[in-house]
Amino acid sequence: MxxxxxxxxxxxxxxxxxxxNVYNIDKLKQWCKTKRTNPQRLTYRQLLNYITHLKTTNKPETINKHIWAIKHYCTYLIEEGYRTDNIADDLKVRGERKKVFHNLLTSDELEDLFYSYETDKIWKDNFYYRATAKRNKVVVGLLVYQGLLSNNFKSLEVEHVDLRKGTIYIPSTRKNAWRKLELKPWQIIELKEYIEEVRPIIQDHIGSHDEKLFPLNTPQFHTILHPILKKLKTYNQKVTNNTHIRASVIVNWLGQYNIRKVQQMAGHRHILSTESYKQDNLESLHEAINQFHPLS
Incomplete structure (x- = not known):
């Protein structure tokens, strides 16, 4: 075991x-000991009593971290055959500060960034710079359609792209789970050209012939991403950084799919992360302001 x-x-x-997490579970075990309760057989009612106990000295954000640890602990117990249910699943204490995102990009604005990114008019006489421009457009597509972060790009390999099925596999990271996402038809075309024609040029130029989808001669993908984001901002001033684009993608997903599907697409390990991107209350507030206090 x-x-x-x-x-x-x-x-x-x-x-x-x-x-x-281990510390939080030790706290739970200490409480269970005072109640003469086996933590492996904790009931839902007992869990609520424990949360009530935590409320006396902890803020909602801290309590939710305890719940998150208990949820993982229950999953662990299920895998080991000690439980058949997860009593902490979907449990959350209200009152935790909610993320508020400003000036998010709409799906149309995100797509405009992709189509606005020039490749053919750049460095026509320099094959390497033209190759990097084509690579950068592939990167832009993965930013605005799949919501990738810098550490995702670093872990991608050629085998993770399935051009026939039109999907891309995103390996897990320290914070996020793995996921497989659909590619847009026009992304498939760009990726095919990149993998077959452009990537070899970049590999030869920098002397790197590993299996990475985006060959680098530096450990930091930010050296590629920073100039791309700087250029995207010239197309749309709302663009701030990689996280802002990812937040825009996730919020747009929430307007199209159920929260469980978005959780999987975003690679969130637990539902609370996805819920933090919900903008329903903020949108309702804006609608009320526009209805009762119009600016014009």
Whole structure:
């Protein structure tokens, strides 16, 4: 039988996250001991009593971290055959500060960034710069359609792209789970040209012939991403950074799909992360302001 610590390690959590989770479960076990309760057989009612206990000294955000740890602990117990249900699933304490995103890009604005990114008119006489421009457009597509972050790009390999099925596999990272996302038809065309014609040029130029989808001669993908984002801002001043574009993509997804599907598409390990992107209340407030206090 593997212990809870090993279970968390296999989920690729950071050392700090693992220690926090183990600490929170130790707190639960201490409380269970005072109540003469077996933590492995904790009931939903007992869990609510424990949360009530936590409320006396903790803020909602901290309590939700405890719940998140208990949810993982229950999953671990289920895998080891000690439980059949997860009593902490979808449980959340209200009152936690909600993310508010400003000046998010609409789906049309995101798509405009892709189509606005020039490749043919740049450095016509320099084959390498033209190749990097074509690579950068592929990167832009993965930013605005799949909501990738810098660390996602670093881990991508050629085999992760399935041109025949029109999908791309995004490996898990320290914070996010793996996912497989659909590519837009026009992305498939760009990726095919990039993999077959453009990528070899870049590989030869920088002397890197590994399996990475985006060959680098530096450990930091930011050296590629920074100038791309700078250029995108010239097309739309609302663009701020990689995180802002990803937030725009996720919020737009929430307007099209159910929250569980968006959780999977975004690679969120737990539903609370996806819920933090919900903008329903903010949109309702804007609608009320426009209805009762029009500016014009």
């Amino acid at each position: 593997k212990d809870y610590y090993t279970y968390l390690e296999e989920l690729n959590h950071s050392e700090r996250t693992i220690k926090t």
